[in-house]
Amino acid sequence: MxxxxxxxxxxxxxxxxxxxxxxxxxxxxxxxLAELLALVGGTPADLGPVRLGYADTRGSAALREAIAALHPGAGPEHVVVTNGSAEANFCACWRLIEPGDRVAIVLPTYMQTWGLARNFGARLAPIWLREELGWQPDQAEAAAAIQPGTTLVIVTNPNNPTGAVLAAGTMAALARRADEVGAWLLVDEVYRGAEREGAPTPSAWGLGEHVLVTGGLSKAYGLPGLRMGWCVAPPALAEELWARKDYTTIGPGALSDALATRVLQPGVxxxxxxxxxxxxxxxxxxxxxxxxxxxxxxxxxxxxxxxxxxxxxxxxxxxxxxxxxxxxxxxxxxxxxxxxxxxxxxxxxxxxxxxxxxxxxxxxxxxxxxxxx
Ligand SMILES: Cc1ncc(COP(=O)(O)O)c(C=O)c1O
Structure with a gap:
């Protein structure tokens, strides 16, 4: 191939x-690291006891709790911690795409999921964000692209490269349409929290039974070097993604897990x-x-x-x-x-x-x- x-x-x-x-x-x-510790209210000495063994390969319980808390209705059983949201997207595409599958994808996007879908043998149906619509999709075009037989719909929200957030009604309509045709909906939310002003973008988590979202600390938190990401998915799928991760990177870095857990505490x-x-x-x-x-x-x-x-x-x-x-x-x-x-x-x-x-x-x-x- x-x-x-x-x-x-x-x-x-x-x-x-x-x-x-x-x-x-x-x-x-x-x-x-020094700036982060100052924001977290810690000192380098706090990191001394962190044992540099294999961390809990799915992510520590405390970290998964903290990530779940950002996704209403989720618990730690929904969460798999990954090395960057890139690994979360990779495991999701690897698990959800078979050769010949029809995958609808909102474009333009961070082309990782587009390239992965092609590399896993999918047939792609683009849903273009329209400049004249303020980088929103045309609803009729979106519905037509997600035709019966579609197995996966991929969205990045907030979007890269346009920086646009989908209108809440549009996101809900995409989720409804994916549900109607029996497709999974994968939403990359790594820019969630990096809104310049106004309310944070709501997560697509909870918009349907076959929705999974990915995210991480690289963009909104300014910590790409921690390589900290996650996937939030229905528990059975989360288990399967974890099984894929056994083949990729095994687990998160122990230091990254410890720091991410501190960063995601409510006061911090x-x-x-x-x-x-x-x-x-x-x-x-x-x-x-x-x-x-x-x-x-x-x-x-x-x-x-x-x-x-x-x-x-x-x-x-x-x-x-x-x-x-x-x-x-x-x-x-x-x-x-x-x-x-x-x-x-x-x-x-x-x-x-x-x-x-x-x-x-x-x-x-x-x-x-x-x-x-
Ligand atoms: C939409 C999107 N998803 C995922 C990634 C990968 O980020 P990371 O693996 O650092 O979380 C990027 C990086 O630019 C991105 O723009």
Whole structure:
């Protein structure tokens, strides 16, 4: 079977540590261990007793309790802790997709689930988010894509790369339609909690009996280096996902489990999320000014969540070539729309320290200006 590489991750892993300015990241600049401990109200000495053996491979009971508490109606038996939400998505797709299956997927998206579905032999039915609808899907198109025989529907909410949150009614309609045709609904919620302002995005957990959600600490909590993720699923499916994990990474890192358990305690979690929101608010003000000055040539919608803005540029240059030019000539890494199977878009990350963001945007401006109109 042919292999679909993950173009965006390869682009990032090749260049992100080698460029001067990295606008390809979708989360806020990560916390250091010292900063995290200060937010948690602990000291390095607290970590001394953590035994570096194999942790409970499904995730410690305390951590699974804390994750379950974020998903109304869930208990620890619904939770499998994974190495990043990437592993949760992997195990879910591995378990739920057979060759020839019909899988409906909301696009654009973080292309991991798209690539996995292709690599596991699925036939894909896209449901495109429409720019003219504020990056919501057309309801009729969505219902048509989820036709009888569909076995899985995949959604990322809040969305990457658009930063848009699905209208609550739309999410419910997708869940109803998946249920009608007997499909599982997999919702990647790793950006949940990274809303710049307003209420947190409600979880899709509980929208049906065949719903599973994935999430983790990489984006809203600014802790991608902990590689901490999870899947929340009906207990029988959670057991099966755990069985898949025996083949992938066995269990979470013991230190990551211990730190994640502290981060998700009720009094602490809010402080970590607030730090993320503060970065998002401050830096968005900067990027919005920069983008606003380029309107209407450059089109964008303010993201609801995540440190990403998906902007459309007017020039004829193909997005992969533009991103390559930005990297090669200006030392700035962005993600081109081509890596989301789209046209003249750039995904601009704005979670890095503000001074770096400002300097990087100057370089992007120079590159765009050199292209003319
Ligand atoms: C929607 C989405 N899901 C999953 C991931 C993987 O994140 P992690 O494995 O660090 O949780 C990303 C990373 O960018 C993402 O954007």
């Amino acid at each position: 042919s292999f679909e590489p993950f173009a965006m991750e390869r682009w990032q892993s090749t260049w992100e540590t080698r460029v001067r300015y990295n606008l390809s990241e979708s989360g806020v600049h990560p916390l250091s 979690r809010g402080r970590v999320l607030e730090r993320t929101r503060a970065v998002l608010r401050d830096n968005w003000a900067l990027l919005e000014r920069w983008l606003g000055a380029r309107r209407p040539a450059v089109a964008f919608r303010a993201p609801d969540a995540g440190a990403i803005c998906y902007a459309r540029y007017p020039q004829g240059i193909e997005s992969g070539s533009l991103a390559e030019r930005l990297r090669r000539d200006h030392d700035v890494l962005v993600v081109p729309g081509a890596q989301f199977a789209m046209g003249n878009f750039l995904r601009l990350g704005f979670g890095l320290p503000a001074a770096q963001l400002a300097a990087a945007l100057e370089r992007v401006a120079a590159a765009l200006d050199a292209l003319g109109d």
